[in-house]
Amino acid sequence: MTHALEHAGQDPLAVARMDSLVVALESIVGARHVRHTIPERVTYATDGLPTHRRVPGLVVLPGSRDEVIAVIRVLAQRGVPFVPRGAGTGLSGGALAAPDAVLLVLTRLNRILQVDPANRRAVVEPGVVNVRLSAAAAPYGLHYAPDPSSQTACTIGGNVAENAGGPHCLKYGVTSNHVQALEVVLADGRVVELGSPGGEPWGPDLVGLFVGSEGNFGVATRITVHLTPTPRAVRTLLADFTALRAAGAAVSAIIASGVVPAALEMMDRSCINAVEDSVYAAGYPRDAAAVLLVELDGPAETAVEADAHAVAALLTGLGARAVRTAADPRERERLWQGRKKAFGAMGRLSRDLVVQDAVVPRSTLPDVLEAISAIAARHRLVVSNVFHAGDGNLHPNISFDATDLDLKARVEIASGEIMDACIAAGGTITGEHGVGLDKVRYMPLVFDADTLAAMRAVRRVFDPEERVNPGKVVPLHACREWRQVVRAG
């Protein structure tokens, strides 16, 4: 059984251990749910970010919570590192496993266990696709608010791991604002219940700590989330600007006005034209320097209408060339489809796309957008911006061809410079995509050695051997303890 072991440099003992592991895992999940041939494993070598690639040693797809526990216990007994993974739509290389690790794919745990309209909550398995949950809640006038652009594919478990956001998180909050309780399998196979069904923390807020821990603290096998009433009134506005700077300034003005839009998104000209050239064409003005997509919602038509008027007046006063209101739900859906599929539409621009993620104070948006343009020009790159402007959450997208090594190197350098510019503006390196592999190198730019050491120590409380998703989030070389060890050596 050497099919799984075609990695260079493996010794016979490692081969024997791997064969034995395959047998043990197959006895739990069945042979067809353990993927060990190279073509099978290569399928899982990337996530949504094309700049990182790792072929896992094995891929196992448990079909139930009990199978997850049994698999993790086997891995614990043998000291094998593993990486939990949902749909693999992540954008930070967070769900990649190295050849010495097992990839634990959770997409078969896809049952919605309970929709409880009386208490506005649902209990789901981690592999439930985000949009399916809202569909299940819709008959009760409820929905699951976090709506990442990948919501037709990404899973709730992945959303929990990354603390996913989305356009409507401006008003309704990100994933951590909506998770009430978790059943978690720790690295050693122990099962713990965090939080409580009503959402009140049971002791210190371990649910809040777990959400966004990128798989480092264990595997969530049962997730209780809050469901939000679906707004009865909605207005969607599209404002077009002839200057990027003016669009950025309008964002701050809307937020400071006291109106809380449900969503406030921006797309620049490059992005607009990519969308308009695609099947997702939404009727965006091709000659605009930027458009803002503003959505207002609430329980009362009159109030939402009044807020929409106020925002439209504000946008016009701040230089919007035109402000268009979606006339009906169909037009609203079309406007949103263009926004949500913008990343897909950018596939027309080049072979590969790096979707960057950073957050800046909203008032710095105009300056930071100009800085990003300058970085793109300096490195001769095509950068398109489509992002959650109301949160200051930027997504500069760099189109490139990864087979062109010089171009790829320039993308890496430009990505670093974009991060530097955002940090210099008082921002941070990721707002919703996570650190994963891609941003580990930037962590010392935003956290000092003591804080990084504290993060590592917290991780070791949940996973003392650091076997779950190793090498992600915290750069060990930058932690205080590590530095001391190096000095002592």
Place this chain on the structure above:
Amino acid sequence: MNTLLEKVRALLGADAVLDPGAAGIAPRIAPPTPEAIALLLRTATEEGWKVRVEGSGSWQPADTPADLALTTRRLDQVEAVEPQDLVGTAQGGVGWDRLRQQLAERSVWVAVDPPGLAGRTLGSIVACGTAGPLRQGLGPVRDHLLGVSAITGDGRVVSSGGRVMKNVAGYDLTRLQAGGFGAFGVIVRVHLRLRALPRADQTLVLEGPREELSRAADDVRESGLQPAALELLSPALARRAGWVLAVRCAGSAAQVEAEEATLRTTAGGRFAPLASEETHAFWQRAAEALTVRPVTLRLGGLPEAADDLLDMLQHQLGDEWISASPALGAIRWSGEATAERLRRLRKTLAAREVPLTLERAPWELRRTVGHFGAYREGVGPLIAGLRHTFDPAGTLVVPVAAGE
């Protein structure tokens, strides 16, 4: 004692000693900067001193046995208010009233209305995670925090989050500090999510028997309204003859007008608006009254079970001072209680998967009951591990769980 004081004076200067203490009374030390707190806690850890952390001393009784009391009251600066970004930064020892005032001058606020006296410190509110009625529409304390800097028990500075609206860089240690009762460090700086002051802010009340008001609360919830607060107050707390259901509508003028219009058709049209000069006093009285009785606790259950939980509280502890958000299943109770009754109640509630958090109480009760308890299996060791991480020598005296 003298040795301790001499060392503290040598470290931080004589000014830092607010009160030299006496037999059985710990000296009270007020370090002037976060760095001074770090230095003091490093020394305390080396010397084996036990430290009680205080803010203004208006919430938790200052009766925790310790070698010294560390007060954050000199960390009282609002360091930044950025209305254009809706972000503010303040030190942990700033009084809530002062913070609110400085924010209001810039037309912004933190949408939290915690129980306690006006001068209660920001650090206390964050550490105890004590949200008030606004938790209904605007979320718990943790939702208003963008980042926290805390000094660990052994004097390390750990800073999480930042000054931006969204942040998933690293683990969310801010969540650990919010509601950690100071077990994971002394909160010295907080980055806050601000909101523009609402253009309109109206409270409407309905008085009557509790069961009737519970039904009215259900009606409000089903009407689709999203009020800032929907709070059920016991007669003693509301200072009325009967229970009161208070609905606070805050936002744009059009929004508040629409919500009032809906309320006029709810509960038989009996909701009565409070006069604007009465509104502030109504909510402030309710917040301050929760410090009058010796014990305050909170429960969090499912909304559907809120009535049952209120019955249980009345049966086991009495219905003295209750403030509940029935649509959230969140209940705060204040009164007198013995350790035995609290333990029994916690056990009963745990069987229903409802956590009981002891928010404030005399030391003996806190020690024997713990702020938290009845953890589900496997959680206790995680919390113990986290405590050890942030306070390896047990310098900070915080009875997280019973018997600590």
